[in-house]
Amino acid sequence: MNENKPIRVLIAKIGCDIHERGPITLMTAFRDAGMEVIYTGRYATPERVVQTAMDEDVDIIALSDHTGSMPIIAESVMAELKKNDEMDIHVMAGGLILPSDIPALENMGVKGNYGPGTPLETIIKYTKSLVHPV
């Protein structure tokens, strides 16, 4: 039965970043790929995001940011996950990710790290493989 369980994703926008077109496009794409998608809305905090992820029992948190601050954002989310002993929730990142920031993000355990213009299919395929490794 397990493989019938739809993948649940929380799309999170932390801080005051206002660029919503990316996460919204991703939301529709995830839904159309058969996933159950929850969105924090803009202006969320790391604590809220992790609490929501736990309450909603999601498989993945997808962080979206277009201010160039992903390492700072991801770090606070990872710390919050660790605090709650929830390290098996996957964390993905996308948006304005600077190539120079990717190693640091990968070190923290943040996956995907998709810059602008990544094809949606790439993101979806990878997301599925995270939850159902082949």
Place this chain on the structure above:
Amino acid sequence: MPKENVSLDRKFGHIVRTASQSHIELKPVYNSGDMNHLSYDNDIGDPGIYPYTRGIYPEMFRDRLWLKSFIVSYSTPEETNQAFREYIANGLTDLRILADLPTQCGIDPDHPAAWNSMMCGGVATYGIPTYERMLEGLPLENVVYEFAHMGISNFIYNYSMLVSIMENKGLDLNKLHGNGINDPIRAKLVYECPDFPTDIARRVYMDHIEYAVKKTPRWKPCVPNGVDPQQRGMDVPKELGGCLALATAMIQELKGRGITIDEYGPMVFALDAESDFFETIAKFRAARKMWAVIAKEKLGATHPKSMQLKIGIRTSGLSLQWQKPLNNAARVTLQILSCVLGGVNSIDASSIDEAIGLPSLEARVFNLDTQHIITHEANVPLVADPLGGSYFVEALTSRIEKETNQYLNEIEARGGIFECLESGYLHEVMEANRLKIQREKEEKKRLIVGVNAFQAEGEEGPVNKAIRDVAYRSPTIKDRENMVSEVIGFKAGRDRNAVKRTLKNIYMAAKSGENLNPPMIDAAKAGATIGEVVGIIRTGYGIPYDPFNQIQMPEMVKQIAGQGGNK
């Protein structure tokens, strides 16, 4: 065309769509029959003459070239000041200011929600010292300042800081020149800006407009914005219709406050220059005509100036691509060209590295040079409205006008633009079109070079690489920590009584309905911060002090509210 026939290699030579970007079906050829329903005098007219379809000045760009403006927004006041100086030295006199994202939301840098995006997207202009540092040594008269923030709180507050500084220096407020977007529809529809709920935003935006019209006649306190709704999904008739509907509502409400459209003067819109070349040109022509007609027929304008629409442009940031960024040079050039052919008044062109990070100065200069080349080498602006009379352009202009009018009727039938915002109708329309566009891209019925078609094989060349590698510096943890301590230090060092007294005046005005702008100017002078003035207005309305519901109201505000504003 059947999808199987669409080949996407470089030899591909077919056209995949027959409709414009806004889904207006186009014929292969237009002829005089397509203009039969138009009368030259009523629908088109010479430039400088009602209904201004062809432009608002008789000789258009020979009278004056369009203004070249840029958003100048770096992390610190000092960097921004330096950039302003460079731009002014390069002959630019139109400076667009943006605050960082937390400020735009109406909170201070020491607010916990500010941390993750602090100093991103602009300067943390939380209070008067930042403004003083940012504008240090710059002329305040006869330079055009523009505010492009999102939150309604920011326009009245930043304006108050500008006015405070000018008053402190004894400068002439009649010479304050510029504008602020101050568009409450955009603030909610596009940004869901947390500073104020719409009812408060509507009051604050009108208070500011009323005050500015009276005190600073060369400051346009409201510039209905179509750029951001368009980028979020609206098509051309809806972009334009939204602006026209807001402008109409605003002028009508202003009338209720005893100010006529003739006193308000020309209207200014901020419109988007998208990639669809002719549609964009036709949009500008239709916009001018439609506003002229509304101003005259519906709003009772008697002076020709108050029937004129000035168009400020922001070229489409969304059209710019991360893949093969060099191609963005072609996109921006075409967009600028459409603006010049469409007779706009100011152009803020996106720069070719904008899909990658904050624009570099070099990319900006490239934009400027593009505009110079169009002017001085290509000689495009020598003749006013050079496309006027083209069967196609006139037919398309008229078609856009028709569709926009239909949308305006729909808005009216649904109770007006604010009702359409509140009921979710605007969101629905915007989201439906956005989805449609997204599908078309996925199905390759809308080709974006380098993205879903004509992708380059193999490695990118050195030129593209160089554009991609522009250093983007996001503020470090240290920068942010410094900012927080700066604000805390500033708040501790102010004249507490003066801040409290001025905040209390805002609180009382919020409750009594008196205009909020005068006490706001006093508060800015006294050193009250953006977070505090937003909070006190909210408190006056009986809603939580903090837009994010995370922090307690400061002691000082508690005292003001506890006293119910009494002595």
Place this chain on the structure above:
Amino acid sequence: MGWTSPEKLIELIESGNRRGLSRAISVVENQLEGHEPLLNYAFNKGGGASLTLGITGPPGVGKSTLASALIKKYRALKKTVGVIAVDPTSPYTGGAFLGDRVRMAEHGGDSGVYIRSIASRKSLGGLSEGTKRILYLYKAFGFDMIIIETVGVGQDEIDISIMADLTAVLLAPGAGDELQMSKAGIMEVADLFIINKSDRPEAEKTGHLLKSTLLTLAKEYQPPVINTIADQHVGIDAVIDAIQSIHRKRRENGIERYRQRIREEIRSAVAFRLNQEIRNAVDVMTDRVLSGDITPIHAASEICRKFKL
């Protein structure tokens, strides 16, 4: 949180651990290993103290906003609140966008409020199945107040009204009134009508219209009609008062209603299983018909035979 045994999950729920509840919901919703012991535990524990309110109505009418306003009031009364927010599953892709939570964001940091967004997953046997199982867990967890939000589309309203102690139907002022009201079922399920968005024109008119439609019902069955402006927290106290008084009345004929609910719970659980079985059998038979093996008529009677019909 990795795989956790039902015993452990029960222990966590007993100790009021939200994460335990949240994982248990996934287990029962997806019928993962251990779901039966969990459900049995939850059913036996019962939830006599909880009050379950169903909120239903057309898309965008303000259900989530009203829920959020109610939560605020109940929290001020120190009551804990659990919300089940149901959004439709796309019939084409099986995916769903679960958007109600955004409207209740203000309660995100409150440890006395638990919100779970679920997809209706219609294809798996109707709204009632997943929601019902989750509701058992909510009751076992012991929330004082449970709110179930569903978009009202026919069957769902009836499902929700059987599961909930009482059901509020939300309507917006204006167009389509007659249509909405004459819609079969809605009058029977509503214990309470709420005209939300009463800041908009015609709110009063809609209220009168509705009341006059309700006159056809016997007086003791006429549900109250309340006007609210949910996003401005106007009219919320009236809603809460109405809930309390209806609930009090309800308890008087509680036994009959309880019996009806148990019947429905058994029925829907059986129907769910049957549906699955029948679907599989139909798939098999479809292949056989397509390969020219048998006719559709044969196929149907063979399935009926198999299920001893």
